[in-house]
Amino acid sequence: MRILLDHFSKSFGSVRVIDDMTLEIKDGEMLALLGPSGCGKSTTLFAICGIHKVTSGRILFGDRDVTNVSSQERNVGVVFQSYALYPHMTVRENIAFPLRIRSLPEAEIKRLVNEMAGLVHIGSLLDRRPAELSGGQQQRVALARALVRRPNVLLLDEPLANLDAKLRLEMRSEIRRIQLETGITAILVTHDQVEAMSMCDRIAIMNNGQIIQIATPQEMYRNPRTAFVAGFLGNPPIAFIDAVARDGMLAVENADIRLPIPREADRVPEGTPVVVGIRPENLGTEGDAAIRGRVSFIETQGRENLYDITLANGKVLRSIQRVRDDVSLHDEVEWRVRSDQLFLFAQNGERL
């Protein structure tokens, strides 16, 4: 079902948490609300499921205005970070709870619970209690409980935050598989850009209660709208250096580095101070511009190494490359960067 937030605002007392947000989630899509903690993403989620009342604006499920509809009647499935399973009930009773509330016939409940348990692969655990399950299994139960009543929308509030690294990887693809198989519109709230990029069709990146950019993960990575977006996506993260436009080139202060202006950037007036963003994977052996510096740190990652290069002005750039034996700590290096891979931002963070 299509979900539309129409000029939605939310205040707590005098604090405005969300300011005039308009966001459309398409039918069957999985959308990530990505942002640092305190940016209002969970508030948005709770407004959609009806736990928070909206201060102004509308929320539409399909064509139905649910702004003043109670949480119980919105039919949203929520998976909480702590899973919020009912500890005194078995897995079977947990999954059946939303159906019992709707007074479905017992045979129908049984059929639906079994079907859902099969989908999330917990068929053998139905008679256990939540305390007897591992984190990943609890997560599956929570998913099953949220999905069993065919919700209009599935809301996932940091669903992977409580899992260890290996399980997180497994559940990431599991949640996506289940979402695709059921075709239910889903919203994932997370502060982890890897989760957002790997699981979702589109990402809405938020900061200070506002959506900065909505795009597919690939598009957002290639074409960030602001320095904040560029800094949030990518691991290891992008590095920024200050530069000034001079003679049609970008001159880095006190570092004897001159970079060509990227083609897609609007013409930059002479003397404009800018911020240049360079992703670690774009600094290395290929490119049309040179960057000189000293290797100040090497982090081994197995297949690749992450090199920190300190420029003459003290700024640090990062480069990720195949492990190479010809570079060691404290070496002076001259590496290359492709000018069409540079991001140019104004001082206020807007992309140029």
Next chain:
Amino acid sequence: MTGHLKSWPFVLALSIISAPIVLMYSYLFIDTITNSPPGSFIPHEFTLEHWRFLWETRPGKPSIWRVTLNSFLFASSSCLVVLVVSSTAGYVLSRLNVPGRAFFLAGVMVLHAFPAVTLIVAIFLVLQMVGLYNSLIGVILVKAAIDMPLGIWIMKGFYDTVPWEIEMAGIADGASRFTVWRKLVLPQVKPGLFALGLFAFLLGWSEFILPQVLAPGGDVQVLSVYLAGLIADDNNFDMAMFKSVGLFYIAPVLILFLFFQKYLMNIYGGGTKG
């Protein structure tokens, strides 16, 4: 084995110190089924005459069975009222954003700090006025009202430990607020409810001053009042029978303690789930 050897001086010291208590308790029991010659502690004959109050009602006194029934009615009814009020009021104070919540919490605390006996004249007058003086219902209501503040605070503490997410999940699952409380939250605080129930029952069972003042009549007497009446009766003073009735009075309490001590411990442990 060395552990036993090392600890024997402590065991000995503790035994000596607690010997008077042990002696007291054993004589409480021994005296009820024996007679001793005057001036001696050593019993010389076995007898059940001190327990005769069980089968014969003494003139001017109500039947022991009637009194026991009253005690049960009194303790269990006030316990029930405390449970019903505390389990709902505690939830409201813990979870719902009601106006005057802080005031209520503080007020409940102050009420708990009030010794019941200071209010007894006022309560007496009120009961007299509404016509509940010398009735079980009146004294049950008073007892429940006095125990309630503690119960509400205890239940609020237990509710505070139940995660919010469980309630939010229940509401998103389509359950009404009442169903969420009844089906999802109440089961989480069951240990607290159990402990409080037991606690309230025992408080009611051992209550003396309220029934003594507010319900002294023969038909509505409870065991504590009956027992006090035995000492007050100077004409036929019977120490051994007093002890027997005392034993009869505390037996249900002992049995409850034996079976449910684990729940009683719970009330002091806060609401953490075991």
